[in-house]
Amino acid sequence: MKFEAFKDSVRLSMEDICEEFLARNRDRIKVKKDRVAVKNLAKIFEATLRVSNEKGFASMSLRDLSREAGLSMGALYSYISSKDELLDMVQQQGRSLVFKILGEHIEEIPDPREKLKAGIQTHLYLSEVVQPWFYFSYMETKNLPRGVHRKAIEAELFTEKIFAGIIEEGIGKGLFRKVDPQMTSAALKAMLQDWYLKRWKHERRRLSVEQYAEFVIELMSAYLDAKEEKGG
Amino acid sequence: MKFEAFKDSVRLSMEDICEEFLARNRDRIKVKKDRVAVKNLAKIFEATLRVSNEKGFASMSLRDLSREAGLSMGALYSYISSKDELLDMVQQQGRSLVFKILGEHIEEIPDPREKLKAGIQTHLYLSEVVQPWFYFSYMETKNLPRGVHRKAIEAELFTEKIFAGIIEEGIGKGLFRKVDPQMTSAALKAMLQDWYLKRWKHERRRLSVEQYAEFVIELMSAYLDAKEEKGG
DNA sequence: GTCTATATCTGGATAGAC
DNA sequence: GTCTATCCAGATATAGAC
Numbered sequence: 001m002k003f004e005a006f007k008d009s010v011r012l013s014m015e016d017i018c019e020e021f022l023a024r025n026r027d028r029i030k031v032k033k034d035r036v037a038v039k040n041l042a043k044i045f046e047a048t049l050r051v052s053n054e055k056g057f058a059s060m061s062l063r064d065l066s067r068e069a070g071l072s073m074g075a076l077y078s079y080i081s082s083k084d085e086l087l088d089m090v091q092q093q094g095r096s097l098v099f100k101i102l103g104e105h106i107e108e109i110p111d112p113r114e115k116l117k118a119g120i121q122t123h124l125y126l127s128e129v130v131q132p133w134f135y136f137s138y139m140e141t142k143n144l145p146r147g148v149h150r151k152a153i154e155a156e157l158f159t160e161k162i163f164a165g166i167i168e169e170g171i172g173k174g175l176f177r178k179v180d181p182q183m184t185s186a187a188l189k190a191m192l193q194d195w196y197l198k199r200w201k202h203e204r205r206r207l208s209v210e211q212y213a214e215f216v217i218e219l220m221s222a223y224l225d226a227k228e229e230k231g232g
Numbered sequence: 233m234k235f236e237a238f239k240d241s242v243r244l245s246m247e248d249i250c251e252e253f254l255a256r257n258r259d260r261i262k263v264k265k266d267r268v269a270v271k272n273l274a275k276i277f278e279a280t281l282r283v284s285n286e287k288g289f290a291s292m293s294l295r296d297l298s299r300e301a302g303l304s305m306g307a308l309y310s311y312i313s314s315k316d317e318l319l320d321m322v323q324q325q326g327r328s329l330v331f332k333i334l335g336e337h338i339e340e341i342p343d344p345r346e347k348l349k350a351g352i353q354t355h356l357y358l359s360e361v362v363q364p365w366f367y368f369s370y371m372e373t374k375n376l377p378r379g380v381h382r383k384a385i386e387a388e389l390f391t392e393k394i395f396a397g398i399i400e401e402g403i404g405k406g407l408f409r410k411v412d413p414q415m416t417s418a419a420l421k422a423m424l425q426d427w428y429l430k431r432w433k434h435e436r437r438r439l440s441v442e443q444y445a446e447f448v449i450e451l452m453s454a455y456l457d458a459k460e461e462k463g464g
Numbered sequence: 465g466t467c468t469a470t471a472t473c474t475g476g477a478t479a480g481a482c
Numbered sequence: 483g484t485c486t487a488t489c490c491a492g493a494t495a496t497a498g499a500c
Contacts, residue, residue, distance in 0.1 A: 058290035194422035222458035
């Protein structure tokens with residue numbers, strides 16, 4: 001699949017995402033009119049991601065945020081009840097997005113080789129479309145309070161498990177050689193994450209997400225197809 | 233090389249590192265007695281890394297730090313002149329450590345294959361010995377002010393260049409197939425970083441740094457040795 | 465050299481006018 | 483629904499005693 005086709009197929013605007021978010025959290029938001037709420041939530045999320053990814057969530061004051069979002073402090077507090085809750089809101093929405101899209105794009109594929117390929121592409125393409133969300137989730141995970149941190153860790157392991165499962169299936173069917181599915185999946189995940197964590201680097205090199213996807217697929221294929229014998 | 237042997241060979245205690253740091257920054261530190269200064273710097277660095285890696289540098293108050301380091305606020309300010317400077321101090325020391333150790337361990341090796349292997353091992357082993365430093369440097373890079381951020385980016389590209397150079401040499405000598413050295417090196421770096429960024433995961437899986445090093449070397453070898461032909 | 469005490473400021477959160 | 487004004491906890495940084 002080409003990136004442009006993917007982009008069209010998911011059609012994710014900030015407002016779409018916020019609309020879904022509002023529906024899921026209608027009780028927590030004081031503002032009653034949906035149109036108004038979605039519009040301002042979009043502003044708040046966008047500003048949170050922009051400012052946080054610049055200076056870190058902890059260093060972003062709510063005054064910064066209210067200025068950048070174009071809302072007063074008072075208005076801001078009609079949408080969030082605390083800064084911590086805002087963090088949770090953004091993370092939660094990012095996670096459910098990944099689960100949904102990744103699931104949709106790979107569940108129906110029977111061939112492990114094709115499934116792995118689709119998984120890699122989907123993960124990279126999605127992280128390209130909503131890069132600020134991915135970057136934010138990764139970077140702000142460590143600072144999470146209480147049980148929210150656990151959720152984030154589960155999310156990390158969730159996608160890893162998906163890839164490990166595909167690899168395991170491929171080994172079972174004799175398509176891949178006998179590697180450690182868990183470690184292989186972990187390494188793959190590291191490469192997928194590198195795409196959105198070091199965007200400045202890849203951008204500077206004029207590397208497209210399609211080129212990167214192809215590279216990762218080739219590297220993984222080389223490892224999964226290699227002969228068992230070892231030289232050296 | 234075995235990890236234990238590496239560990240002995242570098243013998244890096246927090247105090248050794250601080251001693252070197254003090255020598256390089258003698259003018260910035262008000263306390264005159266070297267013994268006292270080194271001892272307290274070690275406490276400050278150790279506490280900074282511990283608390284920051286727990287809750288993030290921005291969220292660490294200097295009260296937290298002074299308590300954790302066992303120094304009063306006043307004493308603390310005899311060693312640092314501001315919180316920003318502390319950030320710079322820790323990062324700077326981490327960087328110079330990496331350059332030194334990585335350089336020492338690979339410069340004399342002529343065979344690209346062996347050199348790559350040694351580079352991977354050294355990077356992983358070092359990040360294991362001084363994990364808090366690596367983690368801190370990675371996580372707190374984005375929040376840096378001014379030109380300090382540039383230094384951190386250069387450091388990222390520096391090690392990447394080392395590995396790209398080795399791969400390029402290997403290709404030139406006909407030992408590796410014709411891959412993109414820069415992209416390959418970037419992917420390798422992502423895997424090396426994963427080791428210290430997701431320590432919780434690897435620890436939980438009882439994975440040793442030697443096992444991980446072997447895995448990465450094998451994966452890279454598979455890619456670099458693979459046939460050019462591709463199955464569809 | 466290190467401590468306690470404190471000046472000063474910043475940021476999260478809220479009350480109440482519009 | 484949104485704004486301004488304000489409260490107050492907690493932060494950085496410093497002064498001056500010991």
